[in-house]
Amino acid sequence: MPLPNGTTIASRVRLNQGPEIPWLGLGVFQTEPGPVTRDAVTFALEAGYRAVDTAAMYRNEADVGEAVRASGLARDDVFITTKLWHTDHGYEPALKAGRASAERLGLGPIDLYLIHWPRANSPQERLDSWKALVELQREGVCRAVGVSNYTVRHLEELLAHSDVVPAVNQVEFHPFVFDPELLRFCEAHGIRLEAWAPLTRARRFDDPTILTVAAAHHRTPAQVLLRWGLEHGILEIPKSIHRERIRENAQVFDFSLSASEVAALDALAGGPRVGMWNPADIP
Numbered sequence: 001m002p003l004p005n006g007t008t009i010a011s012r013v014r015l016n017q018g019p020e021i022p023w024l025g026l027g028v029f030q031t032e033p034g035p036v037t038r039d040a041v042t043f044a045l046e047a048g049y050r051a052v053d054t055a056a057m058y059r060n061e062a063d064v065g066e067a068v069r070a071s072g073l074a075r076d077d078v079f080i081t082t083k084l085w086h087t088d089h090g091y092e093p094a095l096k097a098g099r100a101s102a103e104r105l106g107l108g109p110i111d112l113y114l115i116h117w118p119r120a121n122s123p124q125e126r127l128d129s130w131k132a133l134v135e136l137q138r139e140g141v142c143r144a145v146g147v148s149n150y151t152v153r154h155l156e157e158l159l160a161h162s163d164v165v166p167a168v169n170q171v172e173f174h175p176f177v178f179d180p181e182l183l184r185f186c187e188a189h190g191i192r193l194e195a196w197a198p199l200t201r202a203r204r205f206d207d208p209t210i211l212t213v214a215a216a217h218h219r220t221p222a223q224v225l226l227r228w229g230l231e232h233g234i235l236e237i238p239k240s241i242h243r244e245r246i247r248e249n250a251q252v253f254d255f256s257l258s259a260s261e262v263a264a265l266d267a268l269a270g271g272p273r274v275g276m277w278n279p280a281d282i283p
Contacts, residue, residue, distance in 0.1 A: 003230050008253045009048045012079075013235075015167040016190040017137075017144040019111055021079050023230065024250065025051025027196060027237035033060040036241055041067035043243040045078070047250050053170075053196075053237040055083035055116055056101050065105040080107055081170075081237075083116035083148060084133070089125045094132035102141050113142035114170060118154045118282050126154075127161050134164050146170070148196075149279045152185045159189065170194040171279070173234060174225055176204060176271025183232065194235035199225050199249075201274045209268060213261050226252045228265045 003023070004011070012020035026044035031037045037060040041052055045067070054064045061082055068078050082105065088097035102110050113133055120126040133145040146168035147158070159165065169186055173179070173195035186193045204210065205221040214224045222238070226249060229236045238249045257265075 003233055009250050015144050015192060016165055017167045019143045021235060022051040023235055025049060025053050025237045027053045027239035028058055028060055028064060029239055031060055031241055033063055037063035038067040040241040042071065043246045045071045045073060047247045049250060050077055051079040053081045056097060057085040057116065061101055061104040065107050068107060075107060079111045080105060081112040081114065082110055083114040084129060086117045086119040089120040089129045091128040091132045094129040095136065098136040098141055109140055110142040112144045112146060112168060114146045114148045114168065117149045118279065123157060130158055130162055151279050152182055155185060165189055166191050168192045168194050170196055172197050172273055172275045173229065174198050174200050175228060175265040175268040176200060177273055178266055178269035192235055194237065195229050196237055197274050198229050198236045199238050203274060209264050217255050219255065220248060222249060223252050227255065227257055228262060231257050231262050
């Protein structure tokens with residue numbers, strides 16, 4: 001699923017369940033609830049972002065909703081994603097959690113509702129959660145449903161028990177956690193891969209390969225990392241609370257990487273993860 005020519009921050013791609021999602025959005029993981037979250041969302045919307053990714057676990061859904069309403073933008077102009085935390089797995093708990101997230105956001109239907117992690121008491125409980133998400137979509141609580149942090153194994157389990165294919169699989173994805181097998185699997189099944197922590201939480205900005213590519217294009221390491229993901233056709237949700245960094249992260253649609261540069265960055269695979277868990281360790 002390569003990035004189409006002429007893609008800009010305003011461009012969107014259609015998901016397998018109908019809605020169109022922007023290529024780039026703002027992530028608000030570990031963004032303090034209250035004014036900090038509201039300001040970050042405001043900065044992003046002012047910079048042209050039209051997608052915001054939150055989660056029940058982040059405790060800032062209400063602030064995201066408030067900032068979107070205050071922006072003056074039409075509701076349909078802003079794509080909102082939120083997620084079911086693993087403590088709410090199971091059919092009835094997931095139904096309740098999804099409705100509560102929609103209420104906290106206060107924006108009408110959630111554009112994309114994801115299972116945050118495949119962690120559950122059993123595979124059946126995980127499947128019951130997916131059944132609940134499909135029901136929430138049927139009820140109009142959300143427009144599209146998907147998953148997060150699912151490996152090929154978790155996706156195969158889901159697809160074997162449901163006719164509804166996830167619209168998105170949101171995972172840690174950057175050159176140091178590059179998983180071609182997962183990318184190919186998602187592409188083959190029409191699932192959009194979306195990268196969280198695409199900037200490695202700034203932990204690998206000093207990598208020599210990244211610095212070399214950045215210097216060649218007169219760009220920052222963050223911009224190179226984001227462009228690398230876009231070159232692979234991946235949706236991305238970089239996180240920042242700073243106005244200038246938010247703007248900087250949006251300036252990745254006016255240059256491209258060569259095939260050799262992409263390959264050099266791909267070769268960094270096998271580095272440490274920045275996430276709290278490795279999904280491969282989840283039964």
